[in-house]
Amino acid sequence: xxxxxxxxxxxxxxxGIGSQSIIRLEKLGIHTLQDLIFHLPHRYxxxxxxxxxxxxxxxxxxxxxxxxxxxxxxxxxRSSLICRISDPTGTITLRFxxxxxxxxxxxxxxxxISCFGxxxxxxxxxxxxxxxYRVNPSPDEITENSLSPIYPLTEGLRQASLRKAxxxxxxxxxxxxxxxPDYLPEAVLSKYHYPALPQALxxxxxxxxxxxxxxLQQGHLPALKRLAFEELLAHHMLLVxxxxxxxxxxxxxxxxxxxxQQAFTASLPFQLTQAQQRIIAEITADCNSHQPMLRxxxxxxxxxxxxxxxxxxxxxxxxxxxxxxxAPTELLAEQHHQNFKQWFNNDPSTIVYLTGQLKGKKRTxxxxxxxxxxxxxxxxxxxxxxxxxxxxxxxxxxxxxQHRFGVHQRLALREKGQSAKxxxxxxxxxxxxxxxxxxxxxxxxxxxxIIDELPPGRKPVTTRVIPNERRAxxxxxxxxxxANQHQTYWVCTLIEESETLQCEAAEKTxxxxxxxxxxxxxxxxxxxxxxxxxxxxxxxxxxxxxxLLVATTVIEVGVDVPNASLMIIENAERLGLSQLHQLxxxxxxxxxxxxxxxxxxxxxxxxxxxxLGILRESNDGFIIAEKDxxxxxxxxxxxxxxxxxxxLKIANLHRDTDLLDKVxxxxxxxxTHYPETIQPLxxxxxxxxxxxxxx
Numbered sequence: 046x047x048x049x050x051x052x053x054x055x056x057x058x059x060x061g062i063g064s065q066s067i068i069r070l071e072k073l074g075i076h077t078l079q080d081l082i083f084h085l086p087h088r089y090x091x092x093x094x095x096x097x098x099x100x101x102x103x104x105x106x107x108x109x110x111x112x113x114x115x116x117x118x119x120x121x122x123r124s125s126l127i128c129r130i131s132d133p134t135g136t137i138t139l140r141f142x143x144x145x146x147x148x149x150x151x152x153x154x155x156x157x158i159s160c161f162g163x164x165x166x167x168x169x170x171x172x173x174x175x176x177x178y179r180v181n182p183s184p185d186e187i188t189e190n191s192l193s194p195i196y197p198l199t200e201g202l203r204q205a206s207l208r209k210a211x212x213x214x215x216x217x218x219x220x221x222x223x224x225x226p227d228y229l230p231e232a233v234l235s236k237y238h239y240p241a242l243p244q245a246l247x248x249x250x251x252x253x254x255x256x257x258x259x260x261l262q263q264g265h266l267p268a269l270k271r272l273a274f275e276e277l278l279a280h281h282m283l284l285v286x287x288x289x290x291x292x293x294x295x296x297x298x299x300x301x302x303x304x305x306q307q308a309f310t311a312s313l314p315f316q317l318t319q320a321q322q323r324i325i326a327e328i329t330a331d332c333n334s335h336q337p338m339l340r341x342x343x344x345x346x347x348x349x350x351x352x353x354x355x356x357x358x359x360x361x362x363x364x365x366x367x368x369x370x371x372a373p374t375e376l377l378a379e380q381h382h383q384n385f386k387q388w389f390n391n392d393p394s395t396i397v398y399l400t401g402q403l404k405g406k407k408r409t410x411x412x413x414x415x416x417x418x419x420x421x422x423x424x425x426x427x428x429x430x431x432x433x434x435x436x437x438x439x440x441x442x443x444x445x446x447q448h449r450f451g452v453h454q455r456l457a458l459r460e461k462g463q464s465a466k467x468x469x470x471x472x473x474x475x476x477x478x479x480x481x482x483x484x485x486x487x488x489x490x491x492x493x494x495i496i497d498e499l500p501p502g503r504k505p506v507t508t509r510v511i512p513n514e515r516r517a518x519x520x521x522x523x524x525x526x527x528a529n530q531h532q533t534y535w536v537c538t539l540i541e542e543s544e545t546l547q548c549e550a551a552e553k554t555x556x557x558x559x560x561x562x563x564x565x566x567x568x569x570x571x572x573x574x575x576x577x578x579x580x581x582x583x584x585x586x587x588x589x590x591x592x593l594l595v596a597t598t599v600i601e602v603g604v605d606v607p608n609a610s611l612m613i614i615e616n617a618e619r620l621g622l623s624q625l626h627q628l629x630x631x632x633x634x635x636x637x638x639x640x641x642x643x644x645x646x647x648x649x650x651x652x653x654x655x656x657l658g659i660l661r662e663s664n665d666g667f668i669i670a671e672k673d674x675x676x677x678x679x680x681x682x683x684x685x686x687x688x689x690x691x692x693l694k695i696a697n698l699h700r701d702t703d704l705l706d707k708v709x710x711x712x713x714x715x716x717t718h719y720p721e722t723i724q725p726l727x728x729x730x731x732x733x734x735x736x737x738x739x740x
Contacts, residue, residue, distance in 0.1 A: 051218055052079035052225070059213045066206065072199040074732055081214040082225075083729060084207075085249055085272065085695045086194035091258045092161055093188055099134035101171065105164045109137065110187060113156045116149060128152045130160075137164075138172035151180055159187045192252045192261070211250055219243050228722040228729070229275060233711055239271035246272070249695070264700045273696035277486060277708045278715075279730035280693075282723050284490035285712055288339070291490070294468045296337035297440040299364045301329055309359055313352070313388070320498035321349050325356045327494055328472065332360055332441075338470035341488055343479055344496030345666040346630025347503060350474045351381065353496070354443045355388050357472050362395070362421045366440025366469075370424045373446050375400050375576050376583055380605060381445070382424045389422065399425035399434070402576055444473045476630065477623055478666035480674045483698065485705055505664040506633040508641045510617075510657045519613055519642060520561050527565050527592045531637065532609040535595045536628055537571075538616045554615070555595040562593070570596040598628065607635035617643035617660075618653040622673035626666055652676070675699045694730070 054077060056062050056070055075081050096107040111130035119125050126144040129136060139160060141148070152158070162176030179186060196207050218225055227234075227242040234241070240248070248268035252261070260266050264273065310317065317325070324342060331338035344350040358368040370385075372378040382398045389396060397411045397420040414420035418437030423429065463469070473491070484493060511519065523533050535558065537551040555569040568582045568591040586594045587606050594609075598620075612632045617625060625643070633639040643657050659672050696704075715723055 052077060054078050054217075056081055056210065056214070059210050061206065061209055065201070066210075069199050069202045070210075073197065073202075078214040078218055079729060080732070081211055082218055082246055082250070083694065084196060084211065086196055087694075088195045089192040089252065089258050089261055090161065090195055091192055093191065093254070095159075095188065097134040098132050098137050101137070101164045103164050103166050103171070106162065107164060108159065108161045108188065110157070110159045111137070113152055113154055113158060115154055116152045118149070126152075128158075130158055136170075138167055138169055139176055139178070140167065140172050140174045142175070157181050191254050192256065192258055194250060194252075215246065215250055219247070226725070228719075228726040229271075229278075229711075230714065230719055230722075233714070234271075237271075237274070237707065238267060239274070240267055242271075242275075244268065264697065269695065270701075270704070273701045274704050274707065274711075275726070276694060276696045276730050277701065277704055278711055279727050280486050281489055281708050281712050282715070283727045283731055284486075284488075285716070286723065286727070288490040291339055291468075292336045294337050295335050295466050296468055296470055297332075297361075297364065297366055298335050299329075299332040299360050299366075299440070299470075301333055301360065302363055305359070305363055306356070309356070309388075312390075315500065317352070318349065318496075318498045318500055320344075320496045321353050324353050324494040324496060327492075328353070328357045329360065331492070332357070332470055337468045338472065339491050340472055341491040341493050342472065342474045342496065343484075343493060344474070344476065345478060345499070346476050346627060347499060347634055348476075348496040349500055350476065350496060351384060351445075352388070354445075354472060354474060355385060357441060357443065357470075358385070358422055359389075361441040361470070364440065366438050367415070367418065367420065367436055368422050368441045368443065369429055369436070369439060370422070370443045371429050371445065372424070372426060375402065375426055376580065377445060378424055378426050379580065385422060385424060395420070396422045396424065399423060399428050400576075401426065401428050403428075439469050441470045441472065444471070446475055446477070476627065476666075478670040480667070480671045483674065485709070486698070502636060503633065504636075504638055506612075506629055506639045506641050508629065508643065508661045508664075510643045510645065510661055512647050513615075513644055514647070516644070519644070520558070522642075523558075523565065523593060523611070523613075524562060526611050527562075530608075531611060532586065532589065532591070532606060533593045533611040533613070534609055534631055535593060536612065536614045537595065537597055538614060538620050551595055551597050558593065558595065566590065566592045568594050570594060572597055598624065605634055606631070610635060610637050610639040612639075612641045613644060614641065615644050616646060617657060618645040618649060622656055622659060622669045622676070623666075625660055626669045629660070 056075060056077065057067055058078075062070070070076070070081075073084065075084055090106055092108045094108065095110045096105075098109055098111060101107050101109065109130075109132070111132040114129040114131055114136065116126065116128045119127055123142060126141040126149060128139040128141070130139060131137075139152075158178050158180055159182045160173060160176035160178035162173035164171055164173060166172075194208065196204065196211075198204065198207065225242050225246070229239070229242075233239070239245070245268040248256070248266070249272065256266065261269060264270065328338065328340060331340060342350050342353060354370070358370070361368045370378075370381055372381055378398070378400060382396070386396055397414055399408075399411050399415075403411060411420070412433060412435075415423055416435045416437055423436075428434070479488065523535075526533055535554065537554050551569060551571045555567055558565070559567050568586055570579050570582050574582075582591070582594070585591050586609070589608060610632050612629060614620070614625065614628055620628075629641045632641060641660075643660060645653065645657065649657070656672075656676060659669060663669055
């Protein structure tokens, strides 16, 4: 059997892997021996040494050895088994919420016990909850010779079983002369002093005794750097490949009518910024070609992305094509509908609006207008890609806040405008500034335009960080604000991981504010309200029929209200920086100075203080996004993790930033000199996720 056949062998060939294990491994994307050996540890446990109890502190994962002083069952609150142990340097508590009588008798006074777990602060000092432990261990059972790898698991799969399977797979893939094929060119390995692939894998799955957990955690180990580099390269090459493939398609050719463009510009009630004009020129050049445009517009909240999209829409319509604009919420879709009607001279025959709420004869009429081509601009939510929607001549797709849509939704819309030879142009927009690291790895298949200039007259929002105890002062500020005819948002953020509890908190806050501010007109919006109710409240707020809007984070992407110039965000320490910045962007849209008050529950942790300080000091979304990436990770910065978004096995976007330029350089080298290695490299790290990268 050659190396390739060995790598593609099913995991079913390994001893100890039965039908249930196969199902569980498949949930982790593991089907073959190659999948198994590239399922890498996400952390390591150090059981190589025993820590004195006096030397441990919260957050450490440690091995300790002590003698049981006493064991008792506490019935106050949640029943738990408490075991107090000590060594010559100190004492610590072991706490078990799931226990039985036998376990209680085993942990009797005087028993020697070795245990491993995370140190936490408890009621009686330091404790370990549900440690792994051995009773009366022999000296050779206490410690291990090297670090223990900890792998990502799924329900029903144990670390011991996975370690055993990986050890077998690694042995078979590396036995005799059958080296793993190394797709990195020798020139790259020697240039960056990277070890060979078999050596790198062996090091990460079974670290030598000399390797410390600090070396692995900090990412300085050459074996780890090499595999992180290869993984980032595979992600980058996948998107580059798909960009090349996408450009092979034909797209509608849009002729540019400069007279019409100038007339459209002159009709606007404001002047375009230099940044907007630059990006309109880039879009025009893209669409003045038979290759499909695939462009991402990044712009901070309020930077004017939508009017740029309107220019693109006008270009398509002038050339006889339809335009579909898809927004993630009905509120945002409705706002786009109102804006485009205003910019396009309120022509109802040209512009239609389609959401799930549209029913009966009105829906039938809209679907007919889309199908016969009389509707030129179609604005809506996910309803746009339903089976009942048939476009007549779709030439441009515009997707707002594109990362909020599932991959399959975006794919379904694109396919509606796809014929045997042609695809529509695509323009995607986001107000979530994307750090350079994420842009390179998540969006290197797109041409990226950045609106790095706010419209003239916009004043930066002044941000203040305030403890909850000063709530009375905040309420007094609202009273003063309302008296001066200004409006206010009060945002109730997620207190528990429950939408129901979040909505209840918002309702209670609204009731309390109504009692405290009897002369202030107060509205409430939350995620469990019907869309019609939400829209009615939002419109009332926009029309200044309400002074104060209490809301959950549903207003993060919402209606533009220039007169709203004060925002209070409760429990601000619980939200990510990018989301706080998005919420803050709801104010600062008018001429008056705007304020955002970040209200926190003391005591504030060091990290919490640092995070809120960043918001107070900066209004630059890109700086904030970079800091958010460092503090929270890529999936959280971009919103809800979705199928098709980047999931990394070994690379860490914060730690491995220094690899990005090397990745781009190596990608160029491989495309020029080693094109045959690109596809195997992508499949090794990503399996069969190719279709998602095109979207």
